[in-house]
Amino acid sequence: SSLQNGTKVEDVLAELSIFRAERTTPVVLFTYLNPVLRYGLEDFLSDATECGASGLLLTDLPVGADCEVERTIAESPLDFIRLVAPTTRAERVPEIAENSSGFLYYISRAGVTGARSQLRESLGDEVAELRSQVGLPVVVGFGISTPEQAREVGCASDGVVIGSALVRIMEESGVEAGARFVARLRAALD
Template structure:
């Protein structure tokens, strides 16, 4: 059983919802980023999404774009991101890590080489936002063969005709994007999200977690209450962007996690 599957099975047995956090690797620099990363499990994070910085993050809003720029300026690369995961794994063998980003850096490294290095480093899943299901042979199918989950995004515009194609090779969990547009663009609404989550769950046995537009413990609790969990990214990245020390960032993360776990 993969780390992701085990974590969701454990949460289901405990009757708890998942709290998933996103941070950008290398933001604002390697050491502070690693300090936040290694503190996330103790702060209540069940699954970590680790952003891979890229020069053209088309799905991301200003907050995460700036985080990527800070990371790149500090010298963060794909190699250093894998190194960060290896560092994390010396401390934590249980918490799932999902690498989230864009295909270009992976393509440049070579898919076979990347997948071997990612698996060896301790990456459990991938979210690659610019590879649609029609391109599954590029990375999705090789990743699954390598034992790495490939997590797909479903959105408010994923209709009943499109949904089966989106779910076809998805594993780990389904990430439902609660709003149309880029990250950090609007607030999520449980009233809008609930029916969409139910529609997706009618077509898959995978957990469905909801991200985009969640900024407070109250909203985390509301959204987790209608899904299998919630994802917070931009709100956490904004705390880092304000120059707050890792302990303050992790205190904020803890408040969000408590909100989701109290759903």
């Protein structure tokens, strides 16, 4: 894994800069708050923007947890993507949406990240309800691991996030296998 290999924030930003020099694909950085704070919040936001990041999702910073940090991020050029879970109370959704930009990331299920053989039957209805309440695109992730699941989620949402399945394939079979998997996902979504 990246952590086991000693990857640092600086390494990620350097790779991002190389990637963005050749592509216009928007990139959202998914991370925890602690590495950002250790790097220096304002330095991180500046460097991430300079390297070509489009947005930031801090998986462990819910709305209202640290108003000063949240305000600093919201004032940066980066979109501030926030999480909504199946367990999020309905009355909290408008506050989360108001404190988000770019899109909302809907967690497809409770639990930890990783591939699942099936999606929950209620997922499409949940996403439709969320989309009716907010003025932002809704992207769905967590546990999506096959092109068929990506197609199903893509029909109900504005986007699909697949992380763990891609990382697993690349770790087991290499970058080329990962590229083939992404091509299959893309074909399923088109």
